[in-house]
Amino acid sequence: MDRIQSMEVFIKVAQAGSLSAAARALGFSKSTVSKHLSALEEHLGVLLINRTTRRLSLTELGAAYRDHAQRILAEIEETELAIQEHTVEAKGKLRVNAPMSFGIRHLAPLLPGFMTVHPRVEVELALDDRRIDLIEEGFDLAVRIGRLEDSTLIAKRLASVHFVCAAGPGYLDRHRPIGHPDDLARHNCLRYTLNRQPGEWRFMRHGETVSVKVAGTLVANNGDALREAAVGGLGVIYQPVFIIDADLRDGRLLPLLEDWQTPTIDIHAVFPEQRRLQPKLRRFVDYLADALRRPDIWPCAAAGTA
Numbered sequence: 520m521d522r523i524q525s526m527e528v529f530i531k532v533a534q535a536g537s538l539s540a541a542a543r544a545l546g547f548s549k550s551t552v553s554k555h556l557s558a559l560e561e562h563l564g565v566l567l568i569n570r571t572t573r574r575l576s577l578t579e580l581g582a583a584y585r586d587h588a589q590r591i592l593a594e595i596e597e598t599e600l601a602i603q604e605h606t607v608e609a610k611g612k613l614r615v616n617a618p619m620s621f622g623i624r625h626l627a628p629l630l631p632g633f634m635t636v637h638p639r640v641e642v643e644l645a646l647d648d649r650r651i652d653l654i655e656e657g658f659d660l661a662v663r664i665g666r667l668e669d670s671t672l673i674a675k676r677l678a679s680v681h682f683v684c685a686a687g688p689g690y691l692d693r694h695r696p697i698g699h700p701d702d703l704a705r706h707n708c709l710r711y712t713l714n715r716q717p718g719e720w721r722f723m724r725h726g727e728t729v730s731v732k733v734a735g736t737l738v739a740n741n742g743d744a745l746r747e748a749a750v751g752g753l754g755v756i757y758q759p760v761f762i763i764d765a766d767l768r769d770g771r772l773l774p775l776l777e778d779w780q781t782p783t784i785d786i787h788a789v790f791p792e793q794r795r796l797q798p799k800l801r802r803f804v805d806y807l808a809d810a811l812r813r814p815d816i817w818p819c820a821a822a823g824t825a
């Protein structure tokens with residue numbers, strides 16, 4: 520078996536702690552992972568991993584081999600990337616998943632520029648607010664917003680944005696003013712159901728943190744649905760600036776509690792480790808990072824962050 524690939528499999532098993540987890544991360548069968556380990560141990564003539572029915576653990580020689588193998592693989596990857604950057608053309612189908620509102624507003628408009636530079640890349644874009652399994656569903660990359668959970672995936676931060684609390688002029692004309700976060704408890708708050716705590720909004724000022732329990736007549740699993748309702752005067756929203764930035768600029772929504780800071784969330788590109796060397800993937804991620812870090816992309820994002 521290919522010795523370099525066997526080293527990669529061994530490293531992934533050491534990181535994941537089990538053959539099954541390593542197989543899922545690499546996109547291999549469990550039996551293939553086991554064969555790679557056995558072939559590597561047979562070639563070296565030593566036991567690298569102690570196997571029991573409950574857990575795996577590295578032997579002393581296995582730990583030493585892991586450290587050396589990681590350095591070797593890193594040098595190989597660095598060398599290949601340096602060569603491919605100049606010689607390998609980006610081509611083939613690139614399957615990308617992204618949240619609905621972000622994908623429509625900010626990802627789709629970037630595709631023409633990328634695909635003009637790389638005409639042999641075919642992009643398949645799937646927009647979905649649910650958290651998909653990249654490996655099981657066959658995606659090359661996903662854009663994820665907020666806290667990351669998949670430790671088996673490689674992540675690259677693309678940008679950071681903050682939440683904005685806002686409401687339409689019509690709503691504010693009909694209801695009590697909002698001067699403190701606690702006032703929100705007496706307002707119709709439109710909530711995003713996929714937040715970790717959809718009924719709790721957080722604000723910070725001068726070292727003080729206020730978490731407000733909110734309620735209202737509308738909940739939705741899409742930020743644009745809530746944005747439309749807020750523009751229509753139904754209530755108050757608490758959304759990432761990339762969803763409501765245009766409405767804030769045009770006055771369809773008015774920012775609230777501007778002397779309070781709101782949490783910042785990160786936007787990441789995540790992808791399976793075994794696809795990290797694909798030129799089409801690497802160049803797409805770099806293109807997104809450059810585009811989304813422009814200071815003018817969300818002009819209203821300059822204030823209110825924490």
